[in-house]
Structures are given as C-alpha cells and as structure tokens.
Amino acid sequence: MNAILPLEIERNVFEICAQTERSHAPTLLRVSRYVLIWIQPIIYEVLAVHTQKMRSPSVQAVQAHGQHVRHLLIGPNTSEELINACLLACPNVVNFALSYVGRLSDHSRELVRLSIHFPNIIDAVPDEEAPPPPDEVINFLASFPQLTYLNVASCIPFDIIPCLKVLPSLSYLSLPNDKGDILRMKPLPVIFESNPRLKVIYTSWRSRALRILKTVRRR
Numbered sequence: 001m002n003a004i005l006p007l008e009i010e011r012n013v014f015e016i017c018a019q020t021e022r023s024h025a026p027t028l029l030r031v032s033r034y035v036l037i038w039i040q041p042i043i044y045e046v047l048a049v050h051t052q053k054m055r056s057p058s059v060q061a062v063q064a065h066g067q068h069v070r071h072l073l074i075g076p077n078t079s080e081e082l083i084n085a086c087l088l089a090c091p092n093v094v095n096f097a098l099s100y101v102g103r104l105s106d107h108s109r110e111l112v113r114l115s116i117h118f119p120n121i122i123d124a125v126p127d128e129e130a131p132p133p134p135d136e137v138i139n140f141l142a143s144f145p146q147l148t149y150l151n152v153a154s155c156i157p158f159d160i161i162p163c164l165k166v167l168p169s170l171s172y173l174s175l176p177n178d179k180g181d182i183l184r185m186k187p188l189p190v191i192f193e194s195n196p197r198l199k200v201i202y203t204s205w206r207s208r209a210l211r212i213l214k215t216v217r218r219r
Helices: 007-020 022-028 033-043 056-068 080-089 106-110 135-141 161-165 188-193 206-218
Strands: 046-049 071-074 095-098 113-116 149-152 172-174 200-202
Touching (some): 007 022, 033 056, 135 161
Parallel strands (some): 113 149, 172 200
C-alpha cells in the first residue's frame, strides 16, 4: 500500500471510520491487507448469538476470529453446547451477557464482567421473605471466581446474599429497577457485609438512591 499519510495516521483514520460507521466497516477490509489487519478487531469486537443453533460456517467464523471478541452476548434459548463453544473460541472476552443458568467451560473462571437475566427458575414472591436461591444458581455463579462486576437484568425472586458469598472478587453490583427486588427484602448494610470487597450497589429505583449513597459513604 502506497501511503500518502504517515502509516500511524492512516491507521487512525481507518479505525475511526470503522468505529463510527460499523455497517460499512466490512467494505474497508477490501482496501488492503494492512487495513484488514487493522479493522478486523473492530468488526469482531462484539459477538451476539440470538438463535438456538448456529450453522457450521458461523461456528467456524467464531473460531477463526474469536480472539478479537471482547463482548459476548448470548440470547435466550441458546444451547449449553453453543455457549461453551463460543466461550472456548473467545479467550479475550471482557463483558459476558446471557440468559442462562447451567454448566460453563473453565474459561468462565477468568471472566470479570457478567450481565445476567435469570430464567424463570422459581416464582417471585414479592410480599414474602425471599426464598434461598436454587443450587443451580449458586453453582453457576461460583464458576466466576474472578468476577468484579455483576449486572442483574431481571427480577431476583430469591435471596441474593448466598449468591454474593460465592463471588469473592465482586466490587460492583447493579440490580434491576423492580419494586420486588432484593433491596426491599434485605437492608443494604447486610448486602455489603455479605461480600467484603463489594463497594458499589447501583439501582435506578429512586426510593433507594439516598440509602445507597449513605451506605457507600460509610464504606
């Protein structure tokens, strides 16, 4: 490639174009081999799996470019086999989001950020004391010993305290905007005390905002 601009500036131009106009990024791959090398990590940075099954070529594509994936998003009804295949093919994942509770590959032990939508494992009981979480939830979360960030995107129909106790590295917890969530069932100091490293709890439920701020300041 005969560069008119310095190579570093030219690379910045192509990377900015790929980041701001992602739908046109694949077209840039045909410019030259240099541009292909620069742009591939941007194109494959986010992998979203929305179907229960992926055709073989798609799985092969994940395996071929999985080293570039930083954000892995798994939709509902995705098979356990496919989830683990994606995890194995994407060793550099930073953010992992899914609607699933089950067995994961050992690679999950290295993940630090998780967003989860709990399936309908048990019925919510907003007017009663929260029941203990099912063993499958505890075992699932225990497979993330390095997790520092947990975002729960669904109602939590069980006591979250045992869940936090199996996440020794957790420092940030985001809970859903749901009046039936665990914040109404457990005082915030109890939640903080359940995990020594927990520093921040976030929820968009306005009535709890002041208490959260006061609790964080005491920490």
